[in-house]
Amino acid sequence: MLECRGVSKTYRLKDRAVAALREFDLALPPGSFTVLVGPSGCGKTTALRLLAGLETPTGGTIARSAGDTRVGYVFQEPRLMPWLSVARNVGFALEGRMAKPEIAKRVADILDVIGLHDFAQARPDQLSGGMASRAGLARALVTKPELLLLDEPFAALDAMTRRRLQSELVTLWQCFRPTIVFVTHDIEEAVLLGDEIFLMENGLIAERFANPILRPRDPTDPEIVRLRRAIIAGFEAGEARKTRTPKESTQ
Amino acid sequence: MKRLFAAGPIWPLVAVFIVAIWAAGVSLTGVSRALLPSPVLVADAMRELIDDGVLAKHVRVSVVRLVWGFALSTALALIVAFAFARVALLRRIVEPPLEFLRQIPPLAMIPLLILWLGIGEAQKIGIITLACFFPIFLGTTGGIAQCDPKLIEVGRVSGLSETEILRRIVLPSALPSVVIGLRIALGQGWRALVGAELVASSAGLGYMIEDAQNLARTDIVVVGVIVIGTLGLATDWLFRRAIAAAWPWVRVEHGAETHA
Numbered sequence: 123m124l125e126c127r128g129v130s131k132t133y134r135l136k137d138r139a140v141a142a143l144r145e146f147d148l149a150l151p152p153g154s155f156t157v158l159v160g161p162s163g164c165g166k167t168t169a170l171r172l173l174a175g176l177e178t179p180t181g182g183t184i185a186r187s188a189g190d191t192r193v194g195y196v197f198q199e200p201r202l203m204p205w206l207s208v209a210r211n212v213g214f215a216l217e218g219r220m221a222k223p224e225i226a227k228r229v230a231d232i233l234d235v236i237g238l239h240d241f242a243q244a245r246p247d248q249l250s251g252g253m254a255s256r257a258g259l260a261r262a263l264v265t266k267p268e269l270l271l272l273d274e275p276f277a278a279l280d281a282m283t284r285r286r287l288q289s290e291l292v293t294l295w296q297c298f299r300p301t302i303v304f305v306t307h308d309i310e311e312a313v314l315l316g317d318e319i320f321l322m323e324n325g326l327i328a329e330r331f332a333n334p335i336l337r338p339r340d341p342t343d344p345e346i347v348r349l350r351r352a353i354i355a356g357f358e359a360g361e362a363r364k365t366r367t368p369k370e371s372t373q
Numbered sequence: 374m375k376r377l378f379a380a381g382p383i384w385p386l387v388a389v390f391i392v393a394i395w396a397a398g399v400s401l402t403g404v405s406r407a408l409l410p411s412p413v414l415v416a417d418a419m420r421e422l423i424d425d426g427v428l429a430k431h432v433r434v435s436v437v438r439l440v441w442g443f444a445l446s447t448a449l450a451l452i453v454a455f456a457f458a459r460v461a462l463l464r465r466i467v468e469p470p471l472e473f474l475r476q477i478p479p480l481a482m483i484p485l486l487i488l489w490l491g492i493g494e495a496q497k498i499g500i501i502t503l504a505c506f507f508p509i510f511l512g513t514t515g516g517i518a519q520c521d522p523k524l525i526e527v528g529r530v531s532g533l534s535e536t537e538i539l540r541r542i543v544l545p546s547a548l549p550s551v552v553i554g555l556r557i558a559l560g561q562g563w564r565a566l567v568g569a570e571l572v573a574s575s576a577g578l579g580y581m582i583e584d585a586q587n588l589a590r591t592d593i594v595v596v597g598v599i600v601i602g603t604l605g606l607a608t609d610w611l612f613r614r615a616i617a618a619a620w621p622w623v624r625v626e627h628g629a630e631t632h633a
Contacts, residue, residue, distance in 0.1 A: 201526075215532060
């Protein structure tokens with residue numbers, strides 16, 4: 123169980139404070155699939171970075187259940203080390219933590235699952251965008267994370283590759299059952315992936331949507347379409363509020 | 374320079390052309406052999422120096438000095454650069470005096486180094502170390518500063534300690550500019566070495582040139598010049614080959630920066 127209570131993050135720019143995240147409450151049961159969706163600048167990436175420990179909150183608490191929770195993080199860009207082979211990139215977090223043969227086995231297994239088996243010895247610059255994204259995903263999965271954080275991992279990919287990786291991610295989640303927090307600005311992606319969807323605006327959670335629709339989900343399914351409409355409506359209501367109270371809300 | 378070793382067939386032609394102009398110039402103007410000996414005389418002198426082992430001795434002495442100075446300054450520069458990256462306070466204390474020292478040409482330090490280290494090997498190696506240190510140090514510092522913070526974050530989320538991040542992410546990503554520093558240092562080291570050997574020395578290529586000048590043996594001076602240039606090119610070439618083999622992701626530029 124991962125719980126955020128009243129978490130806030132304020133960045134100081136020269137003469138003013140910018141609240142990137144305010145009063146952020148989130149409770150993640152183990153094995154849940156949560157999506158944070160919102161326009162850029164809404165604080166969704168900040169929330170993810172706080173969960174990963176890449177930033178420290180200005181206020182509030184983030185509590186993880188006891189034990190050393192293994193966290194996997196997938197960045198917006200693949201962020202592979204250009205000097206390492208795909209296999210060594212994928213095993214990056216394991217090196218020095220366990221015996222070499224064990225690392226090799228884990229890496230080979232995950233490369234099989236993710237479909238990069240034939241590219242284990244390739245250099246990152248020899249991969250296509252989709253393959254590099256897969257490698258980034260494999261690197262996060264190889265530690266068998268209990269918490270998997272993904273920051274718009276497929277945003278830069280073409281629509282077809284994105285669709286395939288989305289369904290692969292769902293399959294992987296169904297196999298390993300990590301707790302997933304997935305950040306995206308794409309409402310369709312949010313609805314296809316998440317069981318709980320948080321619409322974010324101006325550093326706040328504006329609205330929460332439960333998504334009980336069974337998988338595999340079809341983007342043209344009427345229920346999916348209805349949920350998308352609801353999220354869009356929530357977003358537009360927020361935009362309307364914002365134009366009534368210009369800028370005060372970010373201070 | 375760019376195609377010198379890559380495309381092969383051009384540089385021998387250039388060499389032949391230069392030697393031909395040299396030979397023609399000498400025979401047409403009838404210039405004194407004390408001013409500029411002909412290629413044939415230089416070749417004779419070189420054969421003589423090779424046969425009696427004198428050249429080999431001087432080359433060995435010079436190369437050993439260079440290797441020591443280069444290795445010493447590489448170790449020092451890497452240690453200091455990474456210590457700076459790790460401890461900001463250390464950097465703020467040590468950087469100003471280092472920057473001061475950097476402004477002084479190593480050859481200007483020869484008198485002091487002779488006083489402190491004598492006229493033996495320590496003084497020669499000291500000069501080379503001084504000359505090599507700053508290119509390597511600046512290359513490493515620059516490479517560390519330019520490390521992509523996004524890759525460092527990968528280390529953070531992978532649970533790496535600060536030291537591991539330095540060793541496994543910052544060092545490899547700094548390597549290309551470390552390599553540029555090393556190549557510049559190698560060139561600077563050669564210059565400083567020959568300079569040091571011109572003063573208070575009894576062996577080495579610089580000494581050989583100095584001694585030949587005193588004996589009015591211009592042919593030997595020219596041999597020395599050719600040998601130094603060739604050895605410089607050869608070490609740089611070997612160096613690039615070694616780097617290409619050890620770190621294939623580092624793209625090594627050809628030419629130019631060795632003489633920067």
